[in-house]
Amino acid sequence: MRPVRSTDWFGHPRGLSVLFLTEMWEMFSFFGMRAILVYYMTKHLDMGQEYASLVYGAYAAFVYLTPIFGGVLADRWLGKRNAVVIGATAMALGHFMMSSEALFYPALVTIALGNGLFLPSLASQIEGLYRDGDVRSKSAYNIYYVGINLGGFLAPLVCGTLGEVYGWHWGFAAAGIGMLLSLVIYLAGRRYLPAEPARGAAMRASRPPLDRAARDRFALLIGIAAIVVVFRGAYEQNGNTIALWADTGIDRQLASGWVIPMTWFQSINSLAVFAFTPFLVARWSRLARRGVETSLLGKMAFGAAIVGMSFVALGAVAAWNDLHGTRASWLWLFGWFLVFTVGELYILPVGLALFGRLAPDGFRATSIATWFFAGFFGNLLAGALGTLWSSLAHGWFFVLIGAVAGISATLLYMLGRRLGDVERHGSVEPAMVMTR
Template sequence: MSKAAPAGRERQFLGHPIGLTVLFLTEMWEMFSFFGMRALLVYYMTKRLDITQEYASLIYGAYAAMVYFTPVLGGLIADRWLGKRRAVVVGGATMALGHFMMASEPLFYPALVTIALGNGLFLPCLASQIEGLYREGDVRSKSAYNIYYVGVNLGAFLAPLVCGFLGEAYGWHWGFAAAGVGMLVSLVIYVAGLRHLPAEPARLAQVRETRSPMSHAARRQLFFLMGVAAIVVVFRGAYEQVGNTIALWADVGVDRQVTTAWSLPMAWFQALDPLVVFAATPLLVARWSRLAKRGVDTPSLYKMAFGAAVVGASYLALAGVATWTEARGVHAHWAWLVGWFVLMTLGELYILPVGLGLFGRMAPEGLRATCIAIWFFAGFFGNLLAGALGTLWSKLPHGAFFLVIGGVAGGSAALLLMLGVRVGRDQMRDNPAHATMASP
């Protein structure tokens, strides 16, 4: 891996290498396109294409799963042959094409496949460049992944407000076209900022390094990460209901009327998750930093277990609200859904950015894009599970459905806690990769 420039000579923005800003903005606009399309997808299938709810949930789950499956192949291709930079450019261009194809109804299924394939090259190769921006031991790298995660959520926040509004007010195709424009902006930012990103080693040298036998410690790290990814699959089965059954409940189970003349657009609720990320991330990072200075380092797995438990509790609360309103034949006030998003997102911040940083730091040298891809690969099986769970939406009362989802999230919390206990608190602290993630 190439060495970052000395801290005194590098160009910086807000105390971090300017390359992090390039990656931040590139990912922000890519997420704008992804979440803009996702905010419309279920509504488009059920309202425009007349697809049944159960089938639409399966399609949504299969598409979201492929978005997380293709990065495994894309990460391998980038690590061994194509290189991260070329992979991002090729992947971004392919995704932009897919988003514009969504504007044509006959190209609906080919468009989903095109976006998923482009994402396979783009997603792991962008995040895997973060580590190369910092010298070994640079304390700033501890918060880099959280800052990057804010970029992810900034795009996710803007997407439903823009693409969702255009889709609902002027036609679904306008929303999809706006998502395509966002992907093009992402690609332009990345190409313009290439000079600020870490240089890549020659392909042949990197391939030889990747194919050399891994040490015993590296194999243990890899198996550990695979175990964490397997548990995150269970968590994502609950978390990924946000764009699926939660979106459906916002349509049929929530009173969105604000005034007599105006009601909240359904897609706007999808902006609440990233909005809470903006507000809460600086507070959490500051708190973890203060605790670290006092010598209080909470292991990453314990943080992740806590986050999954909070998400589970949010679904249990929603189950109570849905059961109460169904029994009385009324709709839930929109404030209940807002409150759910706040609680759920607070839990999310303890598991998803922490997990991403854990994988980025523990990745064996020469396999960083591949290991980042393994993290996203958990989303493949997680979204398949979420799609399968989503089929229960039409078979169970809504309160009972949310109770099941809360149980799934709670189960993942228990598994993460058990793994943390098994690995051992002292061992996690002694491992440099673990220790740095204890207070991101």
């Protein structure tokens, strides 16, 4: 596939700016809706906490499941451009459907289906913007990642505030408008994007056979994905029980008398990603130049351990405040998000890079689909664990979640010790992108 020819913007092809802005507004809509979803169910629809957690977990799980099938449809029949347009239209429709209580479940299904077409088809167009050997391609995903996190940062501030102050339906409407902006930007800039690759029989004819070595790699990836399922059972509490605790267990009042909106805490994660990613990338690069490079599985184990310890520490804070009948200071939750994000950056982007690095030739999309499949089962587990929020003391609940993350850290460490430097067989640079 030949890259598109265009005048550069900011030292990169114009198409990267188009994809950057398209994804930024898509992430604005996705995280804006997610920031208020559990509050909408428990406060407006009067759902019980256990059931709301299950619905949240099931929705988040299907957001990871649908890209597996959406990628196949885009590659074989629809094409990436058509898939993005259809997916964006469906997601915008789903967000606006959220304004009707009667359409709540159909709206969630519509958003998840649209996401399945949109998510794998947009990011996969980055590679076609550059010629082979173009050194700029190494930083393209980092730039794209900034757009992802910019949308994730703004979403809770805008959609969350509108929903919390003026009504939840206004928050969903803002998310729908963000999705429409994403679609308009993509349509306006599609002439700067790469041409469609071969589909159907031509694509299958060019794919190398799946030999024994490739099957062994897939077996390894499936094993790693199974461990990541356990980790995500803890990680995905971020938008579920953590959001509930921000409402009921945190003193959000400042000295001036102003109360911090509970949805704003969901923006800290993206803010911390902005702050910490340059330092982590620089540190890893500096160590690599000195010949000291931790295996990717080792980094993932370290990240899972950090996330586990952060939950245990949060459990101690929650237990102390429950014992004294008080609410924890908002600074505790702010600090938790910072530590939590450091752990996230060691495992999720690194894990995505590992799956790209170990993917057999011609099967990279299938490998990435395996990563998304881990997200599907992980969110189901997170929803099931979230049902314990109302039956356990909050301190013990957070300790339990920390133990779940700790189990995944132990398993990743053991796997890394056994396999050694297996990831050196690949050649893909780690892509620091936010994963859902």
